[in-house]
Amino acid sequence: MRLNNLGVSEARINGDFVAAGEYFKQALESQPGCFICRYNLGRSFIATNQYSDAHGIFERLVREDPKSAGALSSLGEVLSLLGDDPGAIPLLEKSLDLDPNDAITLNNYGISLHNTQNFKKALKAFDQAIAIQPNMAEAHNYRGITLYQLGKKKKALKSLRRADSLQPNVAEVKNNLGVVLEKLGKKKQALSHYLEAVKIRPNFGNAVFNLALIYIRIGKRDEAQKQLKSLEKFDALLARELRKVLWGKYVVDASAARFKN
Template identity: 30%
Template structure:
């Protein structure tokens, strides 16, 4: 789900944006960004209020829809999250990020085949979208399509060799495909890059390698 670049000086940014919104209540951009920093600060209800207001002021505000959907997904309301991403797609059918988000929702609902379809659509639109390849890898793994999982994982690593998650996903996909030595190499790389690897996976892999 969408999550824009983190802001470090939250109190100052919040204060500045609140002043803008107070002076210009119809400023969609200010409300959108205020919603984002509220979310980052853990002020979830206020974030929802600002993003909803941004959409009310501008019914074409796709980024507000995407980020509001992310909040509802985190809160466990997948139906609201799905509706908001579908609303964004109705405005811009080639919005790859929304297709990825819908895939993530479907995967969370155990609709894995539908998730794969959504991720694949996102990749057709933007072949360099890393999150689409990473999520597609995990969906193929869930669906026990091990060769396809490895292929997707390799694409993700090619796009971003220093992505810890892509490396871990490749390690997992290779494990299920039976390529234990290469799995171990990518697992070590994921750890080196700071990924918190599941200890159970480490134990299972070491057992396979003897």
């Protein structure tokens, strides 16, 4: 188990899941049937975005031990990451039947419920996760998104601000704050958050798109055009949508004005 433990230390202390994965693989060379080694290798695959490989591992682990809450939860998480939230939900529910106080599983359950537009159940799951682990930024973020979907913008803003205070350098949270603030009529604050989101992740398409839109709304055409040029480099679909908005605002509107004159 020494190699497995070295992998765990590498992941926890250094955050190096690639190196951790190599330790787990070495551990499995000497102990091919080691359940925890395979479990940890699967978790390292999730951390390094190797979802298909992780799926194969956790699917086998669940077959071997259908009552392993961790394996069930991880398989559900992987399915969600692969876009199969309807398939993830029953696995996460089985895991919660075995371990109802696992905050991470509750959070992942809430995410899958949110992704399938079951917003009220999702909100309950996020509330439960936060009650167990109050400083889970991801749960506060998704809680805010869910509240926004339910039309509760002020409560959404509070949750998103909590997420931002816990992890202040997450572009997704900054972008979400911008969306909610803009809907609440606070354009200057929204603009500030979009700018922060793009600064953290310059290739974050949604944030660049939202930043361009707010520039259009406040009459800063040149700034919006700059965001379009940026977007064209990494997201052709969003760039095309933004081009349509710019065309409608500055070309069609101008033509209409000339017609009236």
